[in-house]
Amino acid sequence: MQQLEQSIKAALSTAIQQAFGASVAPDQLTIQPTRKEFAGSFTLVTFPLTKTLGKGPEQIGQALGEWLVANEPKVKGFNVVKGFLNLEIADAQWLALFEQLRRQPDGAPVPTGGPQDVVVEYSSPNTNKPLHLGHLRNNFLGYSVAEILKATGATVTKANLVNDRGIHICKSMLAYQRFGHGETPQDSGIKGDHLAGKYYVLFEKHYREEIKQLEAEGVATDVAKRTAPLMTDAQQMLQQWEQGEEEVIRLWKQMNGWVYEGFDETYKNIGVDFDQYYYESETYLLGKERVEEGLQKGVFFKKEDGSVWVDLKEEGLDEKLLLRADGTSVYITQDLGTAELKYQDYHYDLSVYVIADEQNYHMQVLKAVLHKLGKPYAEAIHHLSYGMVDLPSGKMKSREGTVVDADELVREVVEAAKAATLEKGKTEGLTEEQAEQLYHMLGLGALKYYLLKVDPKKRMLFNPEESVSLEGHTGPFIQYSHARISAIRRKALEQGVSESTDLSTLTTLHETEQEMVQELGRYAAVVAEAARNFSPAVVAQYAYDIAKAYNRFYTEVPIFVESDPVKKAFRVALSAQTARTIKASMGLLGIAVPERM
């Protein structure tokens, strides 16, 4: 359709030349889809031309419209409303566009001239607790953005940077040592990541008790927090870990192993995957080397106590600690190492970090520091900053136990989908296994769509009831349209109506048919825009628009009672193309679509 738009612009440019003797390049003209309440398909805004042409907006529209209808066969009619020239496009053009769309092979890339080698880092869990609702938004976003960039023809690597070291990991380990009695996921039946999480919570509980105890003995709160035995023990454990003490490393490996098994199960269940794992335990040393490099280059400096800093005041930021006085690393130290490693591995021209917006400052600093180090990949870094997920009761806080567990949430949405499907009695003819797959597809479709339809950068509210809803602006609404079309296609097959029937004798289109074709033609532009803005929400909105347009078409235009065989075949083909486009769009969101539901 971009070609069609281009040719309309070119024709308009010629029209301006012919009617006004002025030259305006096609690229300078902006045309947009015509609003539904007016006749026509494309609209030229004529206000911007008034200065160069020295005429009023309506006069310009009228003159250009007349010239086009007389000289350009692609334009069959026009109307002018104030400064807007609405052009009606000849049916032959829409039919040609449709031919082009249906001939395109599945998964044909949409070239945008954007980056070619891309790394998308997402998920990035801590190994001390299971995934929660916030991680789900992160995972769905990361997966989807990677798929969208792939669709533009880029080579994309999905990376997961696991935060597997640090004081918080030691807290779980310590609590397990103290209170675990050798419990394992196998004999307790608790999923590995949840088991680690259980001990993290236990640590916090006992730690709080110790603080209370100390306070009762007259110790000041901040001192109590620092000197509570559990805390000092955890810190000691971290040092032992860094020194490679055997028993600590053994426990660390054992517990992380449990957690990874748990994560793998969750990832598989929610349908996300990774091409590459990075572990902070393996990058923090590389990060320390970068700090050393910065000192040698003279872009970092050492304070009297031995800590290393960078001055970013010129960049509008502040001084930032890069290495503690005792030589231990901080978050950004590890990030410097990971960035370096990623670049060594992939020589990316774009590196996307899917990280919540609370890290905005941190990411700015990271970029600035890499810039100071003269790293060529500093500019290639893009922080896909997304808003946190709020609950109706307010912010999610792990300490207050108001987190929504990912595994449990998925179970609930699948359960809700199952209940709704059974209630509608639509499982006949399905095997037990097929039915379970369907519930999973629908439940997850609802959840993913719910989290992805909102602009990533906006903080969003998670309403449990709405998230499992299957009606209205939801994933299952779109899935339903697909299932419905599948029924049409089955029937067409029975009746011997081929989707690839020759349609060259067809010359006219029903109005809703024309709108449908135009809507389907937007796909490439939508993918390009979504990629440019790193926004799955754009694709989500589009998938909904198509489904809605098709549902209207479906009720307005009968298919199988049509007597003209070519028209009938066209409607079947149009339905099939709609199904393909829905499937492709939803695929970019990581949502599968069913043949029946």
Added chain:
RNA sequence: GGUUGUGUAGCUCAAUUGGAUAGAGCAUCUGACUACGAAUCAGAAGGUUUAAGGUUCGACUCCUUACACGACCA
């Protein structure tokens, strides 16, 4: 205190990046299943886009100030 993001219908979100009468869903009300699937469709109602100025043919969008909420940095 400094930096920064957000503010649109009762609620949750859009608005083709400065274009027409600001659109959807939920909730409320009305109508449509003996034509291809009603998880659907058609319709009603719901708005001073936080406020006040400014820029211009035109502002939810850009600028200034204020207010509210959030995040980050001390």
